[in-house]
Amino acid sequence: MCGPALLMACVVVTVPGCVGPPSRIDRTAEQRAASDPAALMRVAQAADRSGNPSTAAVFYRRAFDLDASNADAALGLAHALTVQGDADQATETLRTALARVAASDSVRVRKALGDLLVLSHRPTEAVAVFRAGLDRLPNEVPLLIGLGVAQDNCRDHAAAQAAYRKALTIEPGSIAGRNDLGLSIALAGDTDTALETLRQVRAEIVANGGEANDLATIDGNLALVYAMQGNLAGAARSARGAASDPTDLAANMKFYSALAPGSGASSGLPSTPEE
Template identity: 30%
Template sequence: MKRVVAEGRLSPTLLLLCGLALGGCAQSLDKQPYSGEPRVERLLRMGTDAASGGDPMTAGALYQQAVQIEPNNAEALRGLGATMQRLDKPREAGEAFAAVLRMNPDDLEAGVGYAKAMIAIGRPEAAAVHLEPLVEMYGDDARVLNLAGVIQDLQARHDEAAQLYRRGLAVAPDDLNLRNNLGLSLALAGRHEAALSMLEPLTRGPTSNVRTRQNLALAYGLAGDYGAAERVALLDLDESAVANNLAYYAALREMEPSRARSAALRPDIASASSATNDKGADLILGLTLAGDSLSLGMPPVGSWFVDLGGFATAEHADARWTKLRREAGPALHGHTRLGTAADSKTSLIIGPFLDKTDAGRFCTDLDIDPCDPTRL
């Protein structure tokens, strides 16, 4: 399959964002005594220091200045892409990584970064184009195998995803994200006993956290064991949130296996979900990135979505979704398609949104009919 990346320069939005931030950065760089170190190398070193110190905005500005001086500097472009991902700017990240891939299609870091950016904007098929060759070239890289598995899960190819996760576990048997993702993939495919066997141990000992516990609750819910799902969910959530979760699990169980449930996975690449143990915490369990890892989960329940009506077949709904993504573009950023129940029609449901007002605003902006806010 031919790998294609967008042509053109970095977007004006990214240039403006970094240019504004550069005011202080450029001044501080100019004030430093000259050490004989080439200017671009100094910018890269300072950008790396800023990124390591938890300041991605400054890091991005420094990397951008390096790119302005040397537009084909792969190290600067990779650094810029990574910081844009940390700033939750996947489109800008994708542009930076794409620039590297135009020079070297086999660049591992750029290929992984570009794939993550494509996932974040709801284009797993574009991510797959660049990950498939990397899987062949770097078949012992657990990070690549994990990401490739996530892409397969997002496209409801759970058998293929499970194979990739298992290949990764053969290399890194203790990798938490691989174990988590394999468990959820098995749950989505309806292999409940295998899923629970994989996820239950993760909720004991040092691997136990909000994500592993709530993913186990999800697996119990998909298996129809709502009592166990409730017990696990109550470890982190209040009773109202747990009630919402249980209703959501029940809705997922009524959906067509694999396809609809996979569509409920929510990309959220920028940062890891909250890991607080506070009761009633606002948990966002989705596709999250922590460093170089990627893990699966489900979107928050009780969220608002919009229902774009019923279609005679899944193919008609798919065609409408493809057309909408092409026409709406940025309006869909942060939203994804939810699956449908196995009834006489195929609904097209998109979300999640912050509240009913946010969902209504989306319908107004799209100016399409039907477009009805609904809460799941």
């Protein structure tokens, strides 16, 4: 126990066996932080960066509960829930946010909702989500590309390509738009044109020192198209650029082999290798 003579020492320095009284200032700061969305967001984002989605979800949810118009909190919470396998709750979070966020944030939230519905094998719902946004904002490139992806997943490749082409009239340099257009052309059966399109995009990315992620995405789609042609050697060459390690490469090649003609795989949009 601390005697009177040691009270000051207990406050100023750590003395073995000494426990000072709780600080009123500390308690007030904690209470203030618990009701401060910005402080909660900082904790959530730190947990996200450290690979702790369960903790991130707790703090994103608190921030979102305090302010349901906070698009970053909604997007962070939806991501953390999806990583943990709760896509349904993530979807509901984004639907709630979409009704409350500012107009300037609506495109980001709508795009995330539509993409999540596609990943959840609900492309028809995703088409409706994207169309509702485009009714208000007809020239939003992210929504047009999202609509195209959803329509491709519905096997409506002609409509998907129309969406991609409209996006490209607005933003001709869109890597995502050109990449998805190339894959859609392949899914519609014209693999030669698809290869030409994707090779051109790849060459431009390399020439312009583009992002490694963009290059990996293009390589993955090139591998898919080669596999659809039965060219597994070409698929293997492209797959090396898309895979992060030898284990991924082996898994992807097994997937590409299943796409080759005569393999018995069903036609239409393939699932991703990870699924």
